[in-house]
Amino acid sequence: MEEIEVTSLTVSGLSVRYGAGAQAVIDADLSVSSGECAVVHGPNGAGKTSLVRAIAGYLPHERVMVTGSIMLGERAIDSVGVERRARLGVACIPERDKIFREMSVRENLDIFALRRASKRGLTADLDLAFDVFPALERLPRGRAAGLLSGGEQQMLAIAGALVGGPQVLLVDEPSLGLAPIVVTDVMTALGRILAERGLAVVLVDQNVRSARRIATKVYTMSGGRLRHETGEDVYGRLVREGYAKVIA
Numbered sequence: 001m002e003e004i005e006v007t008s009l010t011v012s013g014l015s016v017r018y019g020a021g022a023q024a025v026i027d028a029d030l031s032v033s034s035g036e037c038a039v040v041h042g043p044n045g046a047g048k049t050s051l052v053r054a055i056a057g058y059l060p061h062e063r064v065m066v067t068g069s070i071m072l073g074e075r076a077i078d079s080v081g082v083e084r085r086a087r088l089g090v091a092c093i094p095e096r097d098k099i100f101r102e103m104s105v106r107e108n109l110d111i112f113a114l115r116r117a118s119k120r121g122l123t124a125d126l127d128l129a130f131d132v133f134p135a136l137e138r139l140p141r142g143r144a145a146g147l148l149s150g151g152e153q154q155m156l157a158i159a160g161a162l163v164g165g166p167q168v169l170l171v172d173e174p175s176l177g178l179a180p181i182v183v184t185d186v187m188t189a190l191g192r193i194l195a196e197r198g199l200a201v202v203l204v205d206q207n208v209r210s211a212r213r214i215a216t217k218v219y220t221m222s223g224g225r226l227r228h229e230t231g232e233d234v235y236g237r238l239v240r241e242g243y244a245k246v247i248a
């Protein structure tokens, strides 16, 4: 299996159109390097999930048109299929259906680990997963993942993505429906994984307070258009303009 060292994800001119409907993503540019976290804020229906799914490679099929360039380091991956993209190091944690509900924590991790290009580093990634999420190790061994709390399921999804050996991690709304204390734990863990594994992370989140802990770059999305936000008091402005919410 191939293994490539990725230092960056660069998306240029990415557009997504569903059938004859309106364009969900219009000419989007985004870049994120190893050790960086690009956070994408935006209201419901802005196109955030479509952006993430297009980068992960879930979308192209006969009724969805995806155009534009997606580069992993020096390599173009826009015509690479979803499984191969995952093996090249693009992991995606979707908003829903992110774990195998009938299987235990360990079985889930074993399945996610099959995505790795090589077994090298697997033990270290498993150790890191249990280190950042000690709650996962304390759970009864045979418990089906579908019976875990929302927070535990989110932790398992992130741990699963980690043991898949990613270089780029795409995370769609990880704080959705979670209690603030759990959101803090999840963001702290993501921050540690980002730093210790040198991943390039794209994080979609409407919650400013949680996302800003780990954001190194901020984007907003509205009506399919993605904008890189710079300048002073970015977060204050985003809240005032309705791109993001402050959730305790």
Ligand SMILES: Nc1ncnc2c1ncn2[C@@H]1O[C@H](COP(=O)(O)OP(=O)(O)OP(=O)(O)O)[C@@H](O)[C@H]1O
Residues within 6 Å of the ligand: 018, 021, 023, 024, 042, 043, 044, 045, 046, 047, 048, 049, 050, 051
């Ligand atoms: N499979 C689909 N078929 C047709 N239209 C779709 C499909 N998925 C999404 N859309 C449309 O594309 C637009 C963007 O949706 P998307 O889910 O990407 O936005 P979002 O910013 O992630 O929203 P939310 O925060 O509510 O999840 C919306 O108008 C949505 O109705």
